[in-house]
Amino acid sequence: MMAQPTESEIHIRDFLAANPALDKELGEIEVMTDRYTNEEWAKQIAETQRKVLAEVEERGREGGGGWKYDAPKVASTEFAKTVDHTVLKLDTKEAQIDSLCAEARVENFKSVCVRLPWVQRCISNLKGTDVVVACVVGFHEGTQDTYEKLREARAAVAAGAAELDLVLNYSLLTKHNKPSTPTAASRDSTTDTITAANTAANARPRGGTATTEGPYSVPGSVPDDEEEIPDYSAIYKELASIRALCPAPTVIKLILETSQLTDRQILAAAHLAASANLDFIKTSTGFNGPGATLPHVQLMVTAAEYLSTKTASNGGSPVGGGGRKMEVKASGGIRDLESARRMLEAGATRLGTSSGVWIMQEGRNAVEAEGTRKEARPGMTTRLYTDNSLGEGY
Helix, strand or coil, X not given: CCCCCCHHHHHHHHHHHHCHHHCXXXXXXXXXXXXXXXXXXXHHHXXXXXXXXXXXXXXXXXXXXXXXXXXXXXXXXXXXXXXXXXXXXXXXXXXXXXHHHHHHHHHCCCEEEECHHHHHHHHHHCXXXXXXXXXXXXXXXXXXXXXXXXXXXXXXXHHCCCEEEEECCCHHHHCCCCCCCCCCCCCCCHHHHXXXXXXXXXXXXXXXXXXXXXXXXXXXXXXXXXXXXCCHHHHHHHHHHHHHHCCCCCEEEEECCHHHCCHHHHHHHHHHHHHCCCCEEECCCCXXXXXXXXXXXXXXXXXXXXXXXXXXXXXXXXXXXXXXXXXXXXXXXXXXXXXXXXXXXXXXXXXXXXXXHHHHHHHHHHHHHHHHHHHHCCCXXXXXXXXXXXXCCC
């Protein structure tokens, strides 16, 4: 029995049916073939997991370097250009789209991020500015058929979108996950990621012993239904097909939905995204579980750096991407200046948020308050001439 289409799928199908020039008239769509067998992907990905988790553990140690990147000055143009100003609800109205674009004009954000039916209206609203239009693809479930995602991506570019925020079919990675049990809320700190890295490192086989779970397991060490490798090939073919259909300069950001994935699954997705030459990995849709967390951004930044590293053994990056570096977009739950700044200082270069105007205003208030404090603080010369403690003669 075929699954019933989601509201999002119906929304896009109806729009494409009403706008054939953005769809059928553009010709046939091709799906790429795979580069490796699933087993070969698994071997590559296990190496990425091992090296990145070890790097995360090392950076998280006292004196290990951590994650401290230069963020743009608050309220600056450079800061504004990290913001993808976002409205993605299905029931969005024209007035909301017009307001979104007007705010993006005033603040000079990097982009507005919308669903496909609103791309052309945004293009029209933003004429004469350098604010680009980003369109979500496969939003928000990610489980749409590859062909449907290809149609949506092609239509978005035909409508004028310069960037695509594509939702990973993360269900292919989580299919064999054990049922989750309720736990206390995780601290949004480096400690959580370090703990995960330590656990992974400790699970590594030593002295000929076999681990009980994870990519280091051997046949027979875990139940049969947990030994199956995720369908990495299907994920790669989808990503590579969309990249081939929408080549540079179209920017493609892969939404991982990190709240639904383990650290190892996040790294598997990052590896496949880099292999398909995508431009960004992005944390969340904002519609499924918690949004961006600091540990996840730190993990993704470390992965992006590793996956662009030149290695002597293969003459290029570990995934054969020629040393091209992906960037990281933090999205979901970023509603104030402090959380935005923390994500940028952890290495993210783009922020997905519907609170961009408020964040910029907070930044201006902070700059103004700092200026006021500096003006109110007397300098050395002033103190000498106004200090009467030495007597009237001085």
